[in-house]
Amino acid sequence: MWFRGVAPRMPTSDEAPSGRVDPMVVSGTHFVSGASLCPPFPSGLQRAVFGMGCFWGAEKRFWPLSGVYTTAVGYSGGLTPNPTYREVCEGLTGHAEVVLVVFNPEKITYDELLAQFWEGHDPTQGMRQGNDVGTQYRSVVYCNDGQQLAAAGRAKEAYGQALGESGYGAITTEVAAAHDFYYAEDYHQQYLAKNPSGYCGLGGTGVTCPVGLTV
Numbered sequence: 095m096w097f098r099g100v101a102p103r104m105p106t107s108d109e110a111p112s113g114r115v116d117p118m119v120v121s122g123t124h125f126v127s128g129a130s131l132c133p134p135f136p137s138g139l140q141r142a143v144f145g146m147g148c149f150w151g152a153e154k155r156f157w158p159l160s161g162v163y164t165t166a167v168g169y170s171g172g173l174t175p176n177p178t179y180r181e182v183c184e185g186l187t188g189h190a191e192v193v194l195v196v197f198n199p200e201k202i203t204y205d206e207l208l209a210q211f212w213e214g215h216d217p218t219q220g221m222r223q224g225n226d227v228g229t230q231y232r233s234v235v236y237c238n239d240g241q242q243l244a245a246a247g248r249a250k251e252a253y254g255q256a257l258g259e260s261g262y263g264a265i266t267t268e269v270a271a272a273h274d275f276y277y278a279e280d281y282h283q284q285y286l287a288k289n290p291s292g293y294c295g296l297g298g299t300g301v302t303c304p305v306g307l308t309v
Contacts, residue, residue: 105187124157132166150293156210170273188229190231218263234267237272257299
């Protein structure tokens with residue numbers, strides 16, 4: 095899909111694998127909390143979807159938070175239904191590696207989740223995060239309703255100003271309406287809890303997000 099020195103690009107529909115009808119089979123139980131990974135979820139809970147580089151480290155930032163019911167890693171924003179990890183890594187599906195966060199809005203706000211998202215990675219890097227390069231590592235916020243979309247837009251503007259004052263370039267994060275979420279393979283779910291010494295290349299900028307609370 096790309097070569098050394100050539101920037102990654104989003105694939106066309108003609109390039110994307112056809113995918114499959116059946117979803118990925120996952121255990122159904124969160125390895126850390128024991129909560130359900132898959133719907134139906136308890137009433138009153140809301141969903142958020144964030145992509146901030148390798149989803150192993152991204153998920154770990156959210157599962158310990160009070161008010162988060164469950165988390166799961168998967169793929170979203172691309173062209174191929176129910177893709178495999180290998181297909182996503184080949185760069186032809188158009189999907190980003192993302193984290194599904196199911197939360198109780200009476201215990202943790204969407205703005206607080208946004209603060210975790212912005213502070214947990216460098217959203218100015220485009221199609222990469224640190225040494226991880228590819229379309230699947232781009233920064234994204236996929237919003238499930240108009241309120242989330244407005245909140246994410248406000249946070250992007252505010253954090254962009256804070257980053258600029260600290261010498262960073264423009265934010266490249268995609269803020270958009272939610273796409274289909276496809277669960278990743280079971281071994282990816284809560285990977286860093288199952289493999290405590292596993293790789294995590296995420297690192298924030300050190301700049302505090304002025305929207306929401308730093309949790």
